[in-house]
Amino acid sequence: MSQLELTNVSRWYGNVVAVNDVTMAIGPGVTGLLGPNGAGKTTLLAMMSGFLAPSAGTVTLDGASVWRNIEVYRTLGLVPEREASFGYLTGRQFVVANAELHKLPSPGAAAERALEVVDLVEPASRAIGTYSKGMRQRVKLAAALVHEPSVLLLDEPFNGVDPRQRMHFMALLTRMGEDGRTVLFSSHILEEVEQIARQIEVVVAGRHAASGDFGAIRRLMTDRPNQYAVRSSDDRALAAALMRLPSVGGVGLQGRRGLEVQVTDFGAFALALPGLAKQEGITLREVTPTDESLESVFTYLVSS
Missing domain, CATH: 3.40.50.300 (P-loop containing nucleotide triphosphate hydrolases)
Known part of the structure; x- marks a missing residue:
């Protein structure tokens, strides 16, 4: 070795x-x-x-x-x-x-x-x-x-x-x-x-x-919001609830594709999301990072 x-x-x-x-x-x-x-x-x-x-x-x-x-x-x-x-x-x-x-x-x-x-x-x-x-x-x-x-x-x-x-x-x-x-x-x-x-x-x-x-x-690029695709049993209700979280910078409705969520604090968001969904009676079906691909990371590094 x-x-x-x-x-x-x-x-x-x-x-x-x-x-x-x-x-x-x-x-x-x-x-x-x-x-x-x-x-x-x-x-x-x-x-x-x-x-x-x-x-x-x-x-x-x-x-x-x-x-x-x-x-x-x-x-x-x-x-x-x-x-x-x-x-x-x-x-x-x-x-x-x-x-x-x-x-x-x-x-x-x-x-x-x-x-x-x-x-x-x-x-x-x-x-x-x-x-x-x-x-x-x-x-x-x-x-x-x-x-x-x-x-x-x-x-x-x-x-x-x-x-x-x-x-x-x-x-x-x-x-x-x-x-x-x-x-x-x-x-x-x-x-x-x-x-x-x-x-x-x-x-x-x-x-x-x-x-x-x-x-x-x-995840160490704290100056850039993380992007997540989120789908649930009630996307509109979840969007309204997410906007109350300090770790969320923005939420966009994407029709059948669910929500596009900008997260300013990855750790806080990961901890808060399951509890928030349970509190609102919403079932989470998908939570996927959309900008953790190598292409996204490379683009961020080259443009910074």
Whole structure:
């Protein structure tokens, strides 16, 4: 079980600051790295994988610096967004070459295992230059997995992947996280992140904006009212009663969809609602937060 740690990490290019004083820890499980385009995600992944030196601060894997430390590649795998020009190699040759670089005792057998994991055994004898974008993503993943790393870093791994391949990718990353590996992937498709990673790290304009379970992050945003969808046996009567609660900022009738409730104090609302409904003789049928999705949390963080 491995852990990546960044401590006061910055990276600048001349007068341009790409990453500014970021501190975070990435442990076992699946973590999503989020941020708008140009936020610094790729720069962070490059420093975590040891391909780019921090201008300030430290990046360590299990306590050891990753910069100029080839030993970290025994336990670390990287799937970059950019593609190297190896179109003349077959998929199998490319993965075997990576196994040989890791000095594995049986490069061929290790390559076959990795190709099987990413469902690429059959087309592995074809040149990479003939592959679709999704197949090129899979062969890069096979190369990163060939030495069975305990830490896997992926930069936009779902780009160009068809729906069936995407589901396979998601299941694979989920399984790796459940097995205790440390998996960090960046993505601009929030729905994909939400399906496989409750833990998120958010960077905005090079700064670390938030860290943790995105539902918990949302509940800590006390400056923004929580939104709830509420349905009951008598929505109009419940709306009138809710407006008497100090923890409720507003109530809107949504016809058959029930009520839309703005809550200014999540804890007080959760405690008061059941008692209020019982007092009014109203049966609660649904109480659902509508802005605890990853998309809502991300939007709030980026716009704040």
